Amino acid sequence: MKFEDYPAPVYPPRCAHPCEECGLRRSPAFLAVSAAELDAIQSFRSGTRVVEAGGRIVGEDRPSAQLYTLYSGWAFRYKTLSDGRRQILSFLLPGDFIGLQDEFADGHTHGVEAVTGTTLCTFERDTLWDLFHTQPKLGYHITWLAAREEKLVDDNLVTAGRRNAGERVAMLLMHLYRRAERAGMVRDGWAEFPFNQQHIADALGLSLVHTNKTLRRLQRLGLYKLDSGWLRILEPHALEALGDYFERPMLPAPLI
Amino acid sequence: MKFEDYPAPVYPPRCAHPCEECGLRRSPAFLAVSAAELDAIQSFRSGTRVVEAGGRIVGEDRPSAQLYTLYSGWAFRYKTLSDGRRQILSFLLPGDFIGLQDEFADGHTHGVEAVTGTTLCTFERDTLWDLFHTQPKLGYHITWLAAREEKLVDDNLVTAGRRNAGERVAMLLMHLYRRAERAGMVRDGWAEFPFNQQHIADALGLSLVHTNKTLRRLQRLGLYKLDSGWLRILEPHALEALGDYFERPMLPAPLI
DNA sequence: CGTATCTTTGAAGGTAGTCAAGGACCGTGG
DNA sequence: CCACGGTCCTTGACTACCTTCAAAGATACG
Numbered sequence: 174m175k176f177e178d179y180p181a182p183v184y185p186p187r188c189a190h191p192c193e194e195c196g197l198r199r200s201p202a203f204l205a206v207s208a209a210e211l212d213a214i215q216s217f218r219s220g221t222r223v224v225e226a227g228g229r230i231v232g233e234d235r236p237s238a239q240l241y242t243l244y245s246g247w248a249f250r251y252k253t254l255s256d257g258r259r260q261i262l263s264f265l266l267p268g269d270f271i272g273l274q275d276e277f278a279d280g281h282t283h284g285v286e287a288v289t290g291t292t293l294c295t296f297e298r299d300t301l302w303d304l305f306h307t308q309p310k311l312g313y314h315i316t317w318l319a320a321r322e323e324k325l326v327d328d329n330l331v332t333a334g335r336r337n338a339g340e341r342v343a344m345l346l347m348h349l350y351r352r353a354e355r356a357g358m359v360r361d362g363w364a365e366f367p368f369n370q371q372h373i374a375d376a377l378g379l380s381l382v383h384t385n386k387t388l389r390r391l392q393r394l395g396l397y398k399l400d401s402g403w404l405r406i407l408e409p410h411a412l413e414a415l416g417d418y419f420e421r422p423m424l425p426a427p428l429i
Numbered sequence: 430m431k432f433e434d435y436p437a438p439v440y441p442p443r444c445a446h447p448c449e450e451c452g453l454r455r456s457p458a459f460l461a462v463s464a465a466e467l468d469a470i471q472s473f474r475s476g477t478r479v480v481e482a483g484g485r486i487v488g489e490d491r492p493s494a495q496l497y498t499l500y501s502g503w504a505f506r507y508k509t510l511s512d513g514r515r516q517i518l519s520f521l522l523p524g525d526f527i528g529l530q531d532e533f534a535d536g537h538t539h540g541v542e543a544v545t546g547t548t549l550c551t552f553e554r555d556t557l558w559d560l561f562h563t564q565p566k567l568g569y570h571i572t573w574l575a576a577r578e579e580k581l582v583d584d585n586l587v588t589a590g591r592r593n594a595g596e597r598v599a600m601l602l603m604h605l606y607r608r609a610e611r612a613g614m615v616r617d618g619w620a621e622f623p624f625n626q627q628h629i630a631d632a633l634g635l636s637l638v639h640t641n642k643t644l645r646r647l648q649r650l651g652l653y654k655l656d657s658g659w660l661r662i663l664e665p666h667a668l669e670a671l672g673d674y675f676e677r678p679m680l681p682a683p684l685i
Numbered sequence: 686c687g688t689a690t691c692t693t694t695g696a697a698g699g700t701a702g703t704c705a706a707g708g709a710c711c712g713t714g715g
Numbered sequence: 716c717c718a719c720g721g722t723c724c725t726t727g728a729c730t731a732c733c734t735t736c737a738a739a740g741a742t743a744c745g
Contacts, residue, residue, distance in 0.1 A: 252587050254673045260590040262583050274576050274583070281677060283583060305569045312568045313561045316575055320530050323579040326586055327518050327530070327539060331508050333590040334516040334634025338701070369723065378590025380702050385725060387701095417510045421537060594733075625691060636734050641693060692741070702731075709724070715717090 191215060195428075197244065197267055202355050203428040204314075213308040214429055220295045224248075224287040226367075233284035236275035239295045242429055243269045246291030247367055251375065252283045260333075261376035263325045264288075264349065266356045268428050270318045276301065289367045296429075314427030321426065328418075333378040336416070338387040341377040344416030346397055350406050351420045366404035447471060451684075453500065453523055458611050459684040460570075469564040470685060476551045480504075480543040482623075489540035492531035495551045498685055499525045502547030503623055507631065508539045516589075517632035519581045520544075520605065522612045524684050526574045532557065545623045552685075570683030577682065584674075589634040592672070594643040597633040600672030602653055606662050607676045622660035 192215040197203060206214070222241070224230050230248055231237045248265040262283060265271065275282050276298065305312035328348075332341050353364035374384035391397065396412050398405045406412065413419050448471040453459060462470070478497070480486050486504055487493045504521040518539060521527065531538050532554065561568035584604075588597050609620040630640040647653065652668050654661040662668065669675050 250583075252583065254587070254591060256673070258591040260587040262586055273572070274580050276573070276576055281580060281584070302569055305565045305572075309561045309565045309568055312565055312572065313558055316529070316561075316568065316572045317532070319572055319575040319579065320532055323575065323582060324530050324537060326579060326582045327506075327508065328537070330518055330582055330586045330589055331510070331516040333586055334631075335510060335514040371723085381724095382703075382726090383701050389725075417512070627691085637692095638694090638735075639733055642733095645693075686745100688744085690741100690743080692739105694739080695737090697734105697736080699734075700731105701733090702729105704729080705727090707724105707726085709722105711720105711722085713719085713721105715719095 192218065197428060200357055202357075202423075202425060203268060204425045206428075210308060210311060213304065213311060217296050217300060217304050217311075217429075218294050219297050219300075222293045222295050224291045224293065226287060226290050228287045229284065230287055230291070230293065231272065231275075231283075231285040233282060236282050236298075237272060238298050239272065240276075240298055240301065241271040241293040241295055243267055243271060244292045244294055247288040247365070248285055248291055249288060249372070249376070250283050250285050259375045260378065261372065263322065263329060264352070264376070266352055266358075268356070268426060269322070270315065270429055272298070273315065273319050273322070288372065289365075311427075311429065315429060317427050318429070329376070338377075338379055338383055339391065340416050341379065342373070342384070342387050342391055342416075343396070343412040344418040345373060345377060346391075346404065346406065347409065347412045347416060347418060347420070350404060353404075355423055363400075363403040363405050365402065366399060367402055448474065453684060456613055458613075458679075458681060459524060460681045462684075466564060466567060469560065469567060473552050473556060473560050473567075473685075474550050475553050475556075478549045478551050480547045480549065482543060482546050484543045484547075485540065486543055486547070486549065487528065487531075487539075487541040489538060492538050492554075493528060494554050495528065496532075496554055496557065497527040497549040497551055499523055499527060500548045500550055503544040503621070504541055504547055505544060505628070505632070506539050506541050515631045516634065517628065519578065519585060520608070520632070522608055522614075524612070524682060525578070526571065526685055528554070529571065529575050529578070544628065545621075567683075567685065571685060573683050574685070585632070594633075594635055594639055595647065596672050597635065598629070598640070598643045598647055598672075599652070599668040600674040601629060601633060602647075602660065602662065603665065603668045603672060603674060603676065606660060609660075611679055619656075619659040619661050621658065622655060623658055 193211050219239070221244075230241065233251075233253060243265050245267055250262040250265065251259055252262060253259045265285070271285055271293070305315075332344055336344060349366065350359070350364050353359050353366075358365045370384050370388065371381055373388070374381045377384065379387070392399065396408045398407060449467055475495070477500075486497065489507075489509060499521050501523055504527075506518040506521065507515055508518060509515045521541070527541055527549070561571075588600055592600065605622065606615070606620050609615055609622075614621045626640050626644065627637055629644070630637045633640065635643070648655065652664045654663060
């Protein structure tokens, strides 16, 4: 059974309803929660926020007072050096938790930017400990999310450090496709792909020009198609082999 | 007051004593804990393990059944591609928690290797949830550690993706010196530096040869000295400016 | 003293960065 | 309707940073 068959909301206009009606939760990508936990999440949640495409979710200069769960849309975490060079650390999809890294900040924060229009559930940072205290299970889940997020960055570091341009692009395309698939953002083999080549370059640690040339090369080889914001993988095995990157089936994730 | 003034054990032969006598805890780098928490940690701990220099702490093929706190020595986390290219993800110092990333594994694990001889406190993975349940505060602390660890990898990703060789080396030297200082491994301005150039190359995503040439260049410029396993920073401001990397004062960390 | 490991250096080649400019597409407004 | 500016994509030419290959020192150790 594919995720497309589930009524997962791709871009709900807004999430103003109670958590128990949350559309995301119907997806099998997320763990079921008890009624008590859902209550705790509901009261942990302080509101909803909408950010337009290209807008800033969290500024790079200081940690935000809020934590977020991305409810719909695509976003990314990034850091910039003082001369403007930017590195994208990881991409964020619905269900991803935002802001944990800064919870224990010694400065050195990162920014979060929306790629598409996004909606977010907001939580107040200073109530986090209370959540751990009253609902240890949810604390455990948050640790789960933090650990998963770090694994993503681990993989990206291997890519930036040890893969060449072709391998990097192959790995990123497969990775984003798989995550989109899991999040129910694939229809008929086409995945939402709202990124421009500057995003890809900044994620892979390549220049814009070289990213373009590498993308075109792999496209001419017939490995994938990209059409007005939608991605289709034509040769998944070739891309996986080229990138030396083989996704394992993903476990259901907690959703806070 | 400098950390050197504290009686922090640099390389205790072994940690077989109860946690309340733990030498690490005397360091101001770590948060104080209550007696009840210390009891919980003590009963969470299942034993002690010693790994010789260069030995494998956690294999790359499968998640280990144990979690660890590094008690003494230096180690690193790494991943290797199928053709042998290796990327070091982060370095580990006393107090660092090991194995969390695999707690929620979907495969895709990483290895951990000892640089020097190390001693580790061991915990059984399947008792982690129990710890969260009975001691939410410690669960919160574990999340703290996970978030800090991810920030380290974030920084390393920026380095591998967007810094050139000189900047990478400058940043790594400053970073390791600062962490050694905090861990009480600096004496008279000399920090323990047990790494060979292959370690540095694998951490920075550079080739061994180019790493060597870059190290020599910065050394000839008089920015640092390296002598039989000990590092002295001669020009901290120059190195920080070159690497565009400015450490903020670090908060006391939890110690599990 | 011989072997293994690590460091150092030179030379050659290639991958990726930089510079520059044209093209495609889109929305806006004259 | 078409001109215009903006953003993003594409391509070529040139440059340079970094990798690879090769081999010679240095150091430690049995």
